Amino acid sequence: MYKGSDDDFVAAFLSFLKLEKGLSINTISSYQSDINQLYSFFRDDQIDCLKLDFKIVNQYLEHLKKKNNSSKSIARKLSSMRQYFLYLQKNKIIQTNPLKAIPLPKSVASVPKPLSEKQVINLLNTPNENTSIGYRDKTMLELLYATGLRVSELITLTTLQINLNQGTIKVIGKGNKERLIPIGEYASNYLLNYFKNHRNTFLKKGQSDCVFLSNRGTGMTRQTFWHSVKKYAKVCGIYPLPSPHMLRHSFATHLLNHGADLRVVQMLLGHANVSTTQIYTLVAKEKLKEIHQKHHPRG
Numbered sequence: 001m002y003k004g005s006d007d008d009f010v011a012a013f014l015s016f017l018k019l020e021k022g023l024s025i026n027t028i029s030s031y032q033s034d035i036n037q038l039y040s041f042f043r044d045d046q047i048d049c050l051k052l053d054f055k056i057v058n059q060y061l062e063h064l065k066k067k068n069n070s071s072k073s074i075a076r077k078l079s080s081m082r083q084y085f086l087y088l089q090k091n092k093i094i095q096t097n098p099l100k101a102i103p104l105p106k107s108v109a110s111v112p113k114p115l116s117e118k119q120v121i122n123l124l125n126t127p128n129e130n131t132s133i134g135y136r137d138k139t140m141l142e143l144l145y146a147t148g149l150r151v152s153e154l155i156t157l158t159t160l161q162i163n164l165n166q167g168t169i170k171v172i173g174k175g176n177k178e179r180l181i182p183i184g185e186y187a188s189n190y191l192l193n194y195f196k197n198h199r200n201t202f203l204k205k206g207q208s209d210c211v212f213l214s215n216r217g218t219g220m221t222r223q224t225f226w227h228s229v230k231k232y233a234k235v236c237g238i239y240p241l242p243s244p245h246m247l248r249h250s251f252a253t254h255l256l257n258h259g260a261d262l263r264v265v266q267m268l269l270g271h272a273n274v275s276t277t278q279i280y281t282l283v284a285k286e287k288l289k290e291i292h293q294k295h296h297p298r299g
Contacts, residue, residue, distance in 0.1 A: 006049065010035055013087050022176045026152050034080035050088070052098040057081075061102070078102065114250040119238055120145055126232040132201040133215075137228050139190040140212055141247065146187035147171075148251035148269050151244050155220045158209040164192055173270040181268055252280040 014032055017023045023031075041060055042049050064074050082099040089097045115123065124141050128134035144154055153171050161170045167188050169181050183191070191211075202213035210219035222244070230241050243249075248269070255265050266277040 006039055009050075009088060009093060010039075010084075012091075013084050016087060024152065024174060027174070030076070031080045031084070034077045035084050037077070038081055050094050052085075054098060054101060057098050057102060113243070113246070114253040115238065115242060115246055117250075117254060119236075120247070120250050120254075122236040123229075123232055123238065126236050132198040135190075135194060135198045136202070136212060137232070139187070139194045140225065141229070141232075142187040142190045143183070144247040145251055146184040147181045148248050149181075150248060150270075151222055151225065155210075155212060155222060155225055157211045159211055160209065162191065162211065164188055171270065174272075177270060177272070179267065179270050249280070252277070256280055 010032070013035075014028055017028050017031060038060065039049055041063060042052075042056075047056065061074065061078070064077065069077070078099065082097065082102075085094065085097045085099055088094045124138070124145065127138040127141070129138055140154060143149065144151075147169060149157075149169075149171065150173070153173060157169070157171075161172075162168075162183075163170070164183075167183050167185075169183055171179050171181055173179060199211075199213065202215065202217055204217050206217040208217060208219065212220050212225075214220045214224060226244055229244075233239075233241050252265050252269060255268075256262070262274060262277055262281065265280065266274045269277060271277045
């Protein structure tokens, strides 16, 4: 018979993901959220989650559908739960994985929605460069668009990862995979000035390795940064408000629009598989069609 509480099992699983799998904090947080939702659902009916079967799990999936969860969201939750119960099975806490026979729902790959080049320029020009906060935000936006970083990679960036002499950033991405990205002249100049004239304003008398700091002198959170981006997007009239990855999507799409090789874009984005990057070619093709229809006499 198994020993321990549900909280113990979940904590052990999350520790396994961090220490053995090397997953990022954000990914582990998603696993935790998915598993906690599962426990919360069955806790109300006093059902032991370690004794679930195929029929009961299907009830939970039907509940998610009724709550208007997308196929993509349900697939992610199901994948999280499957990995959790597989972990419990391998550690002999349960005998069988109740999710093993349940197929992942088919989901249609969502096409990224990048900003136009004009919209990006307007967004980048919105922060007030005469203030340290505005200059910090301007630098972060320039760097995102110049490199295609994920927001999580941007806010965790340390001073040791940046080499302004070479004009490169060393990024530790998903699965602890390392990639080297050129910064570009615009972002390099803003970074240099940010380090010289603004970063110490946030440091005050403290110390931090983080490149971009909050008013408290600590690393910025995703929520804080994204609140600022939405504010700037509203100011320059970008609606609907862009997603957290909009500058990453724009970076990739604009490179392809200007003739960049797909494999190069894959390396810059840190995609393990080129098929993930290929979704941006759909966006680029749509842009070509739009240009053709607008400018060709028989378009």
